[in-house]
Amino acid sequence: MRNITLGTLAIAALLAATPAIAQPAPPVGPDASKIEVKVTDLGQRTYMLEGLGGNVTVALADDGVIMVDGQFATMNEKLKGAIAKLSNQPIRYLVNTHYHGDHTGGNDLFGKDGVVTVSHVNVRNKLAGGWSNALTGAKSPALAEGFFPKQTYTDAMKLELKGRVAQLKHTQFAHTDGDTFVHFADANVISTGDVVALGRFPTIDFSNGGNIKGMITAVDGYLALSNDTTKIVPGHGPLIGRKELTEYRDFLVTARDRMAKLVAEGKSEEEAIAAKPYADLDVKYGANEQASRNWVRMVYASMKM
Numbered sequence: 282m283r284n285i286t287l288g289t290l291a292i293a294a295l296l297a298a299t300p301a302i303a304q305p306a307p308p309v310g311p312d313a314s315k316i317e318v319k320v321t322d323l324g325q326r327t328y329m330l331e332g333l334g335g336n337v338t339v340a341l342a343d344d345g346v347i348m349v350d351g352q353f354a355t356m357n358e359k360l361k362g363a364i365a366k367l368s369n370q371p372i373r374y375l376v377n378t379h380y381h382g383d384h385t386g387g388n389d390l391f392g393k394d395g396v397v398t399v400s401h402v403n404v405r406n407k408l409a410g411g412w413s414n415a416l417t418g419a420k421s422p423a424l425a426e427g428f429f430p431k432q433t434y435t436d437a438m439k440l441e442l443k444g445r446v447a448q449l450k451h452t453q454f455a456h457t458d459g460d461t462f463v464h465f466a467d468a469n470v471i472s473t474g475d476v477v478a479l480g481r482f483p484t485i486d487f488s489n490g491g492n493i494k495g496m497i498t499a500v501d502g503y504l505a506l507s508n509d510t511t512k513i514v515p516g517h518g519p520l521i522g523r524k525e526l527t528e529y530r531d532f533l534v535t536a537r538d539r540m541a542k543l544v545a546e547g548k549s550e551e552e553a554i555a556a557k558p559y560a561d562l563d564v565k566y567g568a569n570e571q572a573s574r575n576w577v578r579m580v581y582a583s584m585k586m
């Protein structure tokens with residue numbers, strides 16, 4: 282068992298006075314009235330849906346639909362409308378790749394329609410028990426029971442409908458402590474959740490089990506399942522393939538190795554921030570000063586676990 286608690290508490294105390302930054306959104310979510318759902322056909326009756334919040338994957342079976350992530354509650358009607366255009370079958374399962382509100386905010390409303398929500402057990406524990414964010418000092422209370430996933434698993438789980446299989450697999454201590462990726466082998470599609478987020482620095486939710494080392498291990502797992510025609514649905518950002526996923530892994534390894542060097546030199550967190558170890562990447566990822574500091578903090582915290 283890793284010694285997370287003491288480090289997390291110390292960091293929380295240190296950061297309690299820092300200004301608020303972007304954090305997992307509340308379950309209801311922002312106004313989505315002007316959002317249009319963009320549907321990308323991945324082949325083999327499998328689709329990527331983009332709206333507001335994390336990317337959604339939809340797999341159609343003969344007797345129902347499997348969904349991966351449900352965005353915010355405010356996207357519920359729009360997502361249902363987009364899926365109804367693809368299939369006249371009911372949505373049977375909604376998988377949560379992790380607990381953040383931009384992926385689980387739809388749980389309650391989909392659940393009321395009879396959709397079975399499914400996740401790693403730590404997602405349910407988090408939503409039922411509340412959580413805190415050491416980066417911001419924010420504390421989030423437990424959600425209402427309607428948001429809790431109805432079925433949970435610990436290592437792996439298979440969801441089967443007529444003609445379709447979704448293989449769910451847990452990867453330890455990556456974006457959070459409850460990450461699931463979903464493999465639709467028949468369509469050669471992998472839905473990663475926020476372990477892969479593109480176009481900005483990814484988030485490592487280190488106060489809730491996130492760790493850059495686990496993110497690299499998780500990405501290695503996706504690469505092992507992929508070939509040149511695999512379609513990878515990231516948690517945020519555009520659909521990618523194996524080549525882009527390999528580049529993303531290289532970025533994570535670079536970030537880890539540079540920080541490992543600073544930590545080995547005995548640098549404190551503030552000294553690591555001052556060293557600007559990712560100045561070149563800040564430019565590439567369009568990071569402002571705050572995003573840059575946060576990325577250093579998240580990687581630094583990872584190296585201390």
Ligand SMILES: [Zn+2]
Pocket residue numbers: 379381456475484
């Ligand atoms: Zn997330």
